[in-house]
Amino acid sequence: MNSVAAQRLVMAAVTLLGVATIVFVLLRVVPGDPIAMMISPGATPADIAALRAHYGLDASLPVQFLAWMKDLLRGDFGTSISLHRNVLELLAERLPATLELAAAALVFATCLGGAIAVFATLISDFAIAPLVDAVNGLFLAVPDFIWAFALVLLFGVFLPVLPLSGRIDPGLDERFLTPFYLLESLVTFRLAAVADVTRHMIMPTLALGLPLAAIITRVLKESLREAMVQDYVLLARLKGMSRLRLVLQEALRNAIAPTLALTGVQFTFLIGGTVIVERIFAYPGIGNMAVDAVINRDLPLIQGLALVFGALFIVVNVIVDLLVVAANPRMRNV
Amino acid sequence: MKAASPHGIGETLRACARDPKVIAGGGFVLFLLILALAAPWIAPKDPLEQDLILGATPPLGFAGAQPGNWLGTDDLGRDVLSRAIYGSRIALTVAFVASSLAATLGATLGLLAGWYRGWVDVVISRLVEIWMAFPPVLLSILLVAVVGAGVGSVIGAIVIIDWTRFCRVVRAETMGQARSDYVTAARAIGFPQMRILIREIFPNVLPVLIALISLEMGIAVIVEAILSFVGLSVSSDVPTWGGMIAQGRQILHQGWWVLSTPLLALFLTVLAFNLLGEGLRRALDPVMRR
Numbered sequence: 001m002n003s004v005a006a007q008r009l010v011m012a013a014v015t016l017l018g019v020a021t022i023v024f025v026l027l028r029v030v031p032g033d034p035i036a037m038m039i040s041p042g043a044t045p046a047d048i049a050a051l052r053a054h055y056g057l058d059a060s061l062p063v064q065f066l067a068w069m070k071d072l073l074r075g076d077f078g079t080s081i082s083l084h085r086n087v088l089e090l091l092a093e094r095l096p097a098t099l100e101l102a103a104a105a106l107v108f109a110t111c112l113g114g115a116i117a118v119f120a121t122l123i124s125d126f127a128i129a130p131l132v133d134a135v136n137g138l139f140l141a142v143p144d145f146i147w148a149f150a151l152v153l154l155f156g157v158f159l160p161v162l163p164l165s166g167r168i169d170p171g172l173d174e175r176f177l178t179p180f181y182l183l184e185s186l187v188t189f190r191l192a193a194v195a196d197v198t199r200h201m202i203m204p205t206l207a208l209g210l211p212l213a214a215i216i217t218r219v220l221k222e223s224l225r226e227a228m229v230q231d232y233v234l235l236a237r238l239k240g241m242s243r244l245r246l247v248l249q250e251a252l253r254n255a256i257a258p259t260l261a262l263t264g265v266q267f268t269f270l271i272g273g274t275v276i277v278e279r280i281f282a283y284p285g286i287g288n289m290a291v292d293a294v295i296n297r298d299l300p301l302i303q304g305l306a307l308v309f310g311a312l313f314i315v316v317n318v319i320v321d322l323l324v325v326a327a328n329p330r331m332r333n334v
Numbered sequence: 335m336k337a338a339s340p341h342g343i344g345e346t347l348r349a350c351a352r353d354p355k356v357i358a359g360g361g362f363v364l365f366l367l368i369l370a371l372a373a374p375w376i377a378p379k380d381p382l383e384q385d386l387i388l389g390a391t392p393p394l395g396f397a398g399a400q401p402g403n404w405l406g407t408d409d410l411g412r413d414v415l416s417r418a419i420y421g422s423r424i425a426l427t428v429a430f431v432a433s434s435l436a437a438t439l440g441a442t443l444g445l446l447a448g449w450y451r452g453w454v455d456v457v458i459s460r461l462v463e464i465w466m467a468f469p470p471v472l473l474s475i476l477l478v479a480v481v482g483a484g485v486g487s488v489i490g491a492i493v494i495i496d497w498t499r500f501c502r503v504v505r506a507e508t509m510g511q512a513r514s515d516y517v518t519a520a521r522a523i524g525f526p527q528m529r530i531l532i533r534e535i536f537p538n539v540l541p542v543l544i545a546l547i548s549l550e551m552g553i554a555v556i557v558e559a560i561l562s563f564v565g566l567s568v569s570s571d572v573p574t575w576g577g578m579i580a581q582g583r584q585i586l587h588q589g590w591w592v593l594s595t596p597l598l599a600l601f602l603t604v605l606a607f608n609l610l611g612e613g614l615r616r617a618l619d620p621v622m623r624r
Contacts, residue, residue, distance in 0.1 A: 018464035
């Protein structure tokens with residue numbers, strides 16, 4: 001078990017290094033000068049050279065790469081060119097917003113997908129079963145981008161009940177000690193803040209969570225179908241266990257491992273989806289910041305963001321691997 | 335050596351034509367293709383013609399609607415229906431070109447990795463894994479931002495990101511096929527490696543590949559819309575669905591129809607490519623067909 005964990009850790013480090021290298025090379029071999037974006041019209045060549053030196057862009061590529069790596073290991077992510085602030089600080093401010101959103105979407109998708117899969121298994125003998133499949137098939141085809149705007153039309157225009165942008169109403173005079181607004185207001189029991197933050201999160205959460213819910217439904221339903229014909233389920237059935245208890249108590253336990261593995265992979269896609277969904281709802285997370293950083297060619301910020309996204313992907317994958325092993329007793333001694 | 339495809343091409347085509355998903359999805363894609371090709375003759379108005387006096391008029395059936403502007407106009411008085419029809423041109427161009435190129439690149443690497451195994455496989459698989467640690471949307475925005483906006487960049491970005499989808503599936507399929515009896519037989523006869531790979535294995539991987547290309551077209555249409563929405567696709571005078579969505583988002587409360595029309599077009603197109611892909615996967619697979 002320990003050797004497996006160690007192996008995963010080494011792989012994770014290699015992947016992260018790969019991500020860092022690709023981002024670094026990509027941003028430097030392609031045309032486009034970040035300094036050209038920041039200089040004012042009256043700047044002299046000497047000013048430009050000074051600025052270039054200030055951001056370390058005058059050295060050769062391998063030297064720049066090594067210097068960057070060394071800084072990273074010391075926890076120095078550099079200074080954002082467009083926002084003139086420490087990159088690590090910016091990330092620490094914005095990442096919690098994205099984490100709260102992604103976590104909310106994951107919880108929502110798991111509950112909805114799980115409930116529909118169990119429901120579909122219970123009614124699999126009835127005539128409406130194909131209808132559930134057809135609706136789920138439709139949901140599988142619709143990506144977060146389309147959901148986001150469909151929700152904007154629905155809850156922003158036709159039934160204007162939800163705020164269209166931001167994380168919290170600026171008119172609401174709330175102070176937060178941490179950037180985890182939802183978590184903090186929940187823990188400190190400030191219900192007005194909880195309600196407002198939640199209202200802002202509903203649409204982005206639905207847009208991110210609905211496609212994932214459809215995937216969870218399909219995989220869990222398939223696994224449940226396979227589990228329901230296993231001998232131990234048939235035996236429990238013969239003993240007179242109700243169908244609901246059969247599904248929840250016997251089948252679900254064995255159907256969970258394959259679903260977990262797939263949910264993990266899909267969750268990384270969901271994290272990627274925050275980029276565009278946050279943009280659409282002007283939600284102040286790292287995704288939204290990433291779009292601005294790219295448009296402004298803010299090299300240090302883009303690099304920091306890419307590393308954070310890469311690290312998130314890797315952490316999720318490692319957690320999922322461990323959970324799958326924990327959920328499946330047969331894999332524990334591998 | 336043709337034993338792997340017991341049914342002829344005629345039979346395969348008949349199976350496709352019988353599949354309801356292929357008919358529905360393919361039918362809509364065909365309809366869209368006709369719209370795109372014949373846009374100048376079908377669109378009721380010039381998509382770029384502005385009329386500031388008739389700005390943001392609603393679709394027919396709503397108070398204030400203008401005859402001739404069936405789905406209303408945007409804030410600059412441009413006809414929404416005509417712009418949506420012209421928008422299908424960029425959407426389909428990106429869908430067809432980007433998917434074919436991504437499929438070519440991914441399938442080639444997948445075939446090589448699955449057939450030669452060993453270090454070739456290790457290098458390609460590792461590359462795929464690192465590639466997939468990036469959020470695709472972020473990577474595409476990054477690529478287009480550094481290369482510069484435009485249809486070519488959008489297509490390039492999709493190819494560079496999505497070749498991994500094809501690579502992974504084709505690699506697994508190739509490994510599966512390589513274990514079949516017909517490949518063993520081909521080896522026994524002494525066919526060269528490349529010939530077995532191209533003439534024997536590739537035709538058997540093709541059905542999965544075709545289905546995947548159709549699904550990829552749906553993804554490509556979305557990516558193009560996302561990049562247009564962020565303002566990184568074609569220049570703003572060329573009508574695109576994503577550009578219309580971005581504009582519609584800004585004037586949401588003056589005219590929701592500017593957003594809803596391209597959104598519906600996008601939804602139907604993605605759905606059609608998905609249906610087509612799923613239908614083709616079933617219809618092209620002799621085992622699933624039975």
